[in-house]
Amino acid sequence: MKKKQFRKALELSRRSKICMLGTNGPEGYPYAKAMLHLKQNGLKEFWFSTNTSSRRVKQIVKDARSCLCFVDQDSIEGLMLLGHTRITQEASIREVLWFEGCEKYYPRGVEDPDYSVIRFKAFRGNYYHGLCNVDFDLK
Amino acid sequence: MKKKQFRKALELSRRSKICMLGTNGPEGYPYAKAMLHLKQNGLKEFWFSTNTSSRRVKQIVKDARSCLCFVDQDSIEGLMLLGHTRITQEASIREVLWFEGCEKYYPRGVEDPDYSVIRFKAFRGNYYHGLCNVDFDLK
Numbered sequence: 151m152k153k154k155q156f157r158k159a160l161e162l163s164r165r166s167k168i169c170m171l172g173t174n175g176p177e178g179y180p181y182a183k184a185m186l187h188l189k190q191n192g193l194k195e196f197w198f199s200t201n202t203s204s205r206r207v208k209q210i211v212k213d214a215r216s217c218l219c220f221v222d223q224d225s226i227e228g229l230m231l232l233g234h235t236r237i238t239q240e241a242s243i244r245e246v247l248w249f250e251g252c253e254k255y256y257p258r259g260v261e262d263p264d265y266s267v268i269r270f271k272a273f274r275g276n277y278y279h280g281l282c283n284v285d286f287d288l289k
Numbered sequence: 290m291k292k293k294q295f296r297k298a299l300e301l302s303r304r305s306k307i308c309m310l311g312t313n314g315p316e317g318y319p320y321a322k323a324m325l326h327l328k329q330n331g332l333k334e335f336w337f338s339t340n341t342s343s344r345r346v347k348q349i350v351k352d353a354r355s356c357l358c359f360v361d362q363d364s365i366e367g368l369m370l371l372g373h374t375r376i377t378q379e380a381s382i383r384e385v386l387w388f389e390g391c392e393k394y395y396p397r398g399v400e401d402p403d404y405s406v407i408r409f410k411a412f413r414g415n416y417y418h419g420l421c422n423v424d425f426d427l428k
Contacts, residue, residue, distance in 0.1 A: 168362045170309050172319035178352075179371050180311035180319035184360040213317075221323040223307045228323050232314075254420070281393070 155284055159229045159277040160193055163220045171198065171270070172217040173209040173235070181209060182219075185268075188247050193231065194288050195271050199247045201255060202239075202266040210235045210268065218270055227279045231288075233272035243267050294423055298368045298416040299332055302359045310337065310409070311356040312348040312374070320348060321358075324407075327386050332370065333427050334410055338386045340394060341378075341405040349374045349407065357409055366418045370427075372411035382406050 163169070168184045175181035183206060185198040196218060200206055210216070214234040221228045241260075244267055248260050256262035272288050302308070307323045314320035322345060324337040335357060339345055349355070353373040360367045380399075383406055387399050395401035411427050 168360065170321050170358060170360075172311050172321040174317065174319055175356075175371075177354075178313065179354045180313055180321070180356050181371075182309050182311040182319070182321050182356055182358045182369060184358070184362070184367050215316075215318045217314075217319050217321055219309060219321045219323070221307065221309075223323070230321060232318050232320075 152284070155277055155282070156193075156286070158227070158279065159275065162222055162227055162229050162277075163187075163190060163193060166220045166222070169196075170219040171206070171235070171268070172219065173206060174213040174215055175209055181206075193272060193275060195269065197243060197247060198268045198270070199244075199252065199255075200266050200268050202237075202264045206268070207237055207266060210237055216270060218272065225279065228277070230276045231270075231272035232274045233270050235268050235270045238267050238269055239265075240267070243269075291423070294416055294421070295332075295425070297366070297418065298414065301361055301366055301368050301416075302326075302329060302332060305359045305361070308335075309358040310345070310374070310407070311358065312345060313352040313354055314348055320345075332411060332414060334408065336382060336386060337407045337409070338391065339405050339407050341376075341403045345407070346376055346405060349376055355409060357411065364418065367416070369415045370409075370411035371413045372409050374407050374409045377406050377408055378404075379406070382408075
């Protein structure tokens with residue numbers, strides 16, 4: 151991918167408050183859910199907080215294949231990343247992702263057993279802006 | 290689903306300029322793409338325009354199982370519908386979905402062979418707003 155397009159894709163992901171996580175659900179149906187965009191490492195890794203008891207976690211444990219989508223409806227710009235998700239309860243990353251308001255979802259605080267972290271690792275992507283559309287690999 | 294929640298889910302879909310269409314892609318990965326929200330019939334049917342030559346159309350022809358997501362990031366409100374998609378080039382629906390600006394994507398106009406319509410038919414849904422989360426069937 152050209153440097154300029156990579157930079158624009160990265161910018162799009164960075165300015166997005168939410169993104170959509172696609173997973174493989176029961177009976178072969180794709181599922182998608184909006185996730186609060188909290189932390190990333192370039193376009194390769196993303197982290198999200200979630201309830202351990204959620205439907206999403208069950209799907210990820212069963213099938214790690216997933217996608218992540220960012221979109222700006224004003225600029226008609228979009229980014230889809232393909233990758234794999236895994237669930238972690240590692241203390242350090244739970245602390246990093248914690249913010250005021252989280253206690254609404256995890257009443258027992260940062261150590262709440264119902265508080266888990268989804269880590270998404272991308273290996274391929276597609277970025278489009280208007281009629282420009284490029285596929286790229288992430289190593 | 291309670292009437293109030295159904296109404297709120299319907300309102301969310303109606304005010305959304307875009308939504309995310311999830312499909313089953315190659316090698317068992319879920320794919321998601323933002324679609325311009327053009328026409329709907331309650332929560333049961335939705336129509337979108339797309340390029341016949343697109344990756345999306347190939348995926349839908351191979352596997353009709355799909356999902357549709359609407360989200361309002363300000364109100365923390367979301368709707369996911371599960372259903373099936375099919376591709377049509379019926380003249381009447383192509384005309385209904387046509388608007389000024391479409392010629393950018395379909396230069397030969399409403400009869401452009403690269404202009405297709407995706408029809409999504411839902412059978413089940415999930416609506417959430419804050420901590421409220423309900424599943425419902427659509428008959």
